[in-house]
Each structure stands twice: as C-alpha cells, then as structure tokens.
Amino acid sequence: MNFITSGRNGKNKDVENHAKVKAWAALFWVLIWETAALLIGQEILLVSPVSVFLRFFDLVITMDFWQSIFFSLCRIAGGFFFALFAGALLALISSFSRLAKELAAPIMAAVKAAPVASFIILILIWVPSRNLSFVIAFLIVVPVVYTNILHGLENVDKGLLEMAEVFRISYPKRVRYIFLPEIAPYLRAACSISLGLCWKAGIAAEVIGVPAGSIGEKLYEAKVYLETPDLFAWTVSIILLSICFEKIFLFFLDKAIEME
Numbered sequence: 001m002n003f004i005t006s007g008r009n010g011k012n013k014d015v016e017n018h019a020k021v022k023a024w025a026a027l028f029w030v031l032i033w034e035t036a037a038l039l040i041g042q043e044i045l046l047v048s049p050v051s052v053f054l055r056f057f058d059l060v061i062t063m064d065f066w067q068s069i070f071f072s073l074c075r076i077a078g079g080f081f082f083a084l085f086a087g088a089l090l091a092l093i094s095s096f097s098r099l100a101k102e103l104a105a106p107i108m109a110a111v112k113a114a115p116v117a118s119f120i121i122l123i124l125i126w127v128p129s130r131n132l133s134f135v136i137a138f139l140i141v142v143p144v145v146y147t148n149i150l151h152g153l154e155n156v157d158k159g160l161l162e163m164a165e166v167f168r169i170s171y172p173k174r175v176r177y178i179f180l181p182e183i184a185p186y187l188r189a190a191c192s193i194s195l196g197l198c199w200k201a202g203i204a205a206e207v208i209g210v211p212a213g214s215i216g217e218k219l220y221e222a223k224v225y226l227e228t229p230d231l232f233a234w235t236v237s238i239i240l241l242s243i244c245f246e247k248i249f250l251f252f253l254d255k256a257i258e259m260e
C-alpha cells in the first residue's frame with residue numbers, strides 16, 4: 001500500500017488533483033442504475049435507487065438505526081483517534097531514535113502488507129467482537145499516520161533549524177513556529193487518506209465479527225435474509241457517515257492549522 005504525502009505548500013497534491021463529484025455525473029449513474037434494475041426486473045438481484053432511498057428513510061426514523069450508527073461510530077472513530085495519537089508519537093520517537101525507527105519498520109511493513117481479512121480473523125481470536133472494529137481501525141490508520149508524519153519530520157527545513165540554533169530559540173517555540181507548520185501538510189494528508197480506510201476496514205470487521213447492535217450486523221442480516229433494499233440502504237448510510245465524519249474532522253483540522 002502506498003501512502004501519499006504533502007509538499008511544503010500545505011496542500012495535498014492527491015486532494016488537489018481529485019475531481020469533485022458533479023451533480024450531473026451522479027445523476028447519470030443513478031439513471032444507469034435505475035435502467036439496469038428495470039431491465040433485470042429482480043429486486044433480489046438489483047434493487048432500484050427509488051426503493052433504496054425509500055428504505056433508507058424508513059430506517060432513519062427508527063431508534064434501532066441510530067443505535068447501530070452510534071455503536072459503529074464510537075468504535076471506528078475511537079480507533080482512528082487513538083491511532084492518530086499513537087502514530088504521531090511513534091513517528092516523533094523514530095525521528096530522534098534510529099533504533100526505534102528500525103524496530104518499527106518491520107511492524108509497519110507487515111501491517112501495510114497483510115490482508116485486512118487476515119487481521120480481522122486473527123484479532124477476533126484475542127479481542128471480543130464488540131471491540132473488533134476499534135482495533136482494526138487502529139491498525140489500519142497507524143501505519144498511514146506514522147509514515148506521513150515521520151516523512152514530514154525528516155524533511156523539516158534544516159536551514160530553519162540551524163537559524164533557531166544560532167539565535168538560541170527555545171524548544172517550545174521551535175515546535176510552535178518550525179515543526180508544526182512544516183508537519184501540518186503531512187498530518188492532513190495522513191488523515192485524509194486514513195479516514196476512508198478506517199471506515200472500510202472497521203465495517204468489514206463488523207461484518208465478519210457480527211457484534212450485536214452494529215452496522216456490520218445489519219449488513220450481515222440483510223445478506224443472510226436476502227433483503228437487498230436493506231443492504232443497499234445500510235451501504236448508503238455507511239457512505240454518508242464516512243463522508244460526514246471526514247468533512248467535519250478535516251474542517252476542524254484545517255481551522256487548527258490556519259491558527260498556527
């Protein structure tokens with residue numbers, strides 16, 4: 001798995017090149033979806049978008065829907081925030097210690113290379129299914145954060161550091177005015193990449209572990225009972241939840257970066 005880092009201009013090149021979704025393009029594919037559903041004529045194979053959205057709104061008004069959303073959100077978001085802290089801390093230690101960097105390298109390589117399904121099954125042996133999505137989200141995010149922030153720390157402008165040394169600028173001020181601005185683009189890139197990954201992996205963990213009250217349980221039940229409208233409706237819920245969480249988090253992260 002390759003990780004994208006940002007340049008010192010403060011913007012993620014991957015994000016800059018990412019085309020925004022146009023309304024007409026989305027409508028085009030919805031029409032293709034509707035046409036395919038009409039041609040197949042079997043809702044169990046392919047449900048129409050109208051049926052999906054009607055079922056989605058039926059689910060939204062139920063308490064069970066919001067309880068499942070809350071269950072999965074707490075664990076996946078919790079895994080993300082813990083991984084963000086752990087990855088940043090480990091990157092900081094590795095930037096100062098060659099031994100720590102060399103010790104962390106094989107672990108990060110193994111986590112990046114191993115299939116998510118293998119991790120889920122292995123972790124399920126040691127961790128209760130209720131906490132599986134938390135652990136998987138953590139494991140998926142840590143290497144992304146670690147790699148990006150370590151790269152940022154290693155590419156801090158040496159001229160600025162030499163200037164700080166000459167003028168005997170205190171370490172808190174070096175962190176505030178040199179390290180944080182230099183690392184900020186790499187941090188944002190890490191968050192932007194890992195937010196989507198942690199939701200995909202977290203929900204996959206719930207589908208395999210089937211913890212009671214989770215979104216993964218609802219997806220699994222929809223598959224078992226061939227409730228295709230429910231399957232699509234819960235998938236739409238996951239997409240919306242992931243997008244909203246990412247937008248809100250990056251909004252506050254950008255505001256914090258602008259204050260620096």
